[in-house]
Amino acid sequence: MSHAHFDLTALPQSARYKLLTATVVPRPIAWVGTQGEGGFNLAPYSFFGLMGSEPPVVAFAPGDRPDGTPKDTALNVKPGSEFTVSLVSAALAEAMNLTATDFPHGMDEAQTLGLRLAPGQQVQVPRVQDAPAALECREVQTVLIGRTRIILGEVLGLWLQEDAVQDAEKHHVDTAxxxxxxxxxxxxxxxxxxxxxELTRQTYAQWAEGKTEKKD
Structure with missing residues (x-):
């Protein structure tokens, strides 16, 4: 298999973005809800992922506006502040996409687009009520590397639609x-x-036994 190599240190940001977003897929979507001086803000980010479970931490990277000023989400997430991450179902795809519109600063996307919100339980920030899952988070660290801003949040609470919870006591979830x-x-x-x-993860002993059986 032959490969083409790209020196990302020598390419402009637009080229790096195109190459990397086409390569690192699929990426989950963080539909981030925050509270600021202008009220509630809701915006989607696909530079997002789960980073661990002890404590549970998520990371997302809100970029800047074309003029270099931080977006509302970045302005609202101050040290130790709360935010929610609503996860996006296929039924909510169009609504999520509309919240990415460059609405004026302080304009409430959820109210403007008629999205229903539900109050948080462990945080004061609401979540998207019709989202199948939502995380209640608190900022623990924001890392700046050049113009890349990475917000790390501890997940304090999790909401799941009831029909996706197969066994609450055993914490079994029907992801599909x-x-x-x-x-x-x-x-x-x-x-x-x-x-x-599905792929079943093997122990080393199982792997070694399988190699032995093939030789025999």
Whole structure:
């Protein structure tokens, strides 16, 4: 298999963005809700992921506006402040996309677009009521590397739609029932998460036994 190599240190930001967002896929979408001086703000980010579970931490990277000023989400998430991450189902894809519109500063996207909100339990920031899952978070650290801003948040609470909870006591979740979507590429391309397959992780002993059996 032959490969093409790109020196990212020698390319402009636009080229790096196009190459990396087309390669690192699929990416889950953080529909981030924050409270600021201008009221509630709701915006989606696909530079997002789960970073651990002890404590549970998520990371997302809100970029700047074209003029270099921080977006409302970055302005609202101050040290130790709260935010929510609503996860996006296929049914909410269009609504999520509309919240990415460059509304004027302080304009409430949820109210403008008629999205229903639900109050938090462990945080004061609401979540999208119709989202199949939502995380209640508190900022623990914000890292700046050049113009890349990474917000790390501890997950304090989790909301899941009831029909996706198979066994609450055993914490079994029917992930497919959430019907989440992810980002593919840069602008406008998404993927479903329903088409899955399973691989069983082996111990070293099982792997070694399998190699022995093949030799025999």
């Amino acid at each position: 029932a959430l019907d989440l979507i992810g980002r593919m590429g840069g602008r406008g391309t998404y993927t479903y998460t329903r088409d899955t397959f």
